[in-house]
Amino acid sequence: MRILVVEDLLVMRRLIVNTLKSVGYEDLLQASNGEEALELIINPDSKIEFVLSDWIMPVMDGITLVKFIRANPETKDLPVIMLTSINEKDSIIEAVKYRINDYVIKPFTPKILQSKIDSVLTRLKYNLAPQLGTNGQ
Numbered sequence: 001m002r003i004l005v006v007e008d009l010l011v012m013r014r015l016i017v018n019t020l021k022s023v024g025y026e027d028l029l030q031a032s033n034g035e036e037a038l039e040l041i042i043n044p045d046s047k048i049e050f051v052l053s054d055w056i057m058p059v060m061d062g063i064t065l066v067k068f069i070r071a072n073p074e075t076k077d078l079p080v081i082m083l084t085s086i087n088e089k090d091s092i093i094e095a096v097k098y099r100i101n102d103y104v105i106k107p108f109t110p111k112i113l114q115s116k117i118d119s120v121l122t123r124l125k126y127n128l129a130p131q132l133g134t135n136g137q
Helices: 008-020 034-042 061-071 089-097 111-127
Strands: 002-004 029-031 050-054 078-082 102-105
Touching: 002 008, 002 034, 008 111, 029 034, 029 102, 034 050, 034 061, 050 061, 050 111, 061 078, 078 089, 078 111, 102 111
Parallel strands: 002 029, 002 050, 050 078, 078 102
Antiparallel strands: none
């Protein structure tokens, strides 16, 4: 599965990539903001199958990226997990509004990230609704 990691901080992006590699994901692409990510997502050669995106980034934030993803008929069902330090009720409501599949509160462990990805893939396979609001820690 090809995963796109979108994170503006290089150190955090490397941490996420290394975390994904530690749990078995090897086919990874990277972007430093939503605009770069969107270019990769709409490029048919990229074949992105899953997006892990930071929420707060310069140029284009994660929510704006998700709005574009959901508005495009070819990417509208692309699974997205938002990685964020935000853990507020209003943010969770906003995430639901834009059909984010799940979110992970920073900091997180490899086990939590793998669990969230597995959970999203399982829900999509069985066409189940997202279960936002818990971090699994």
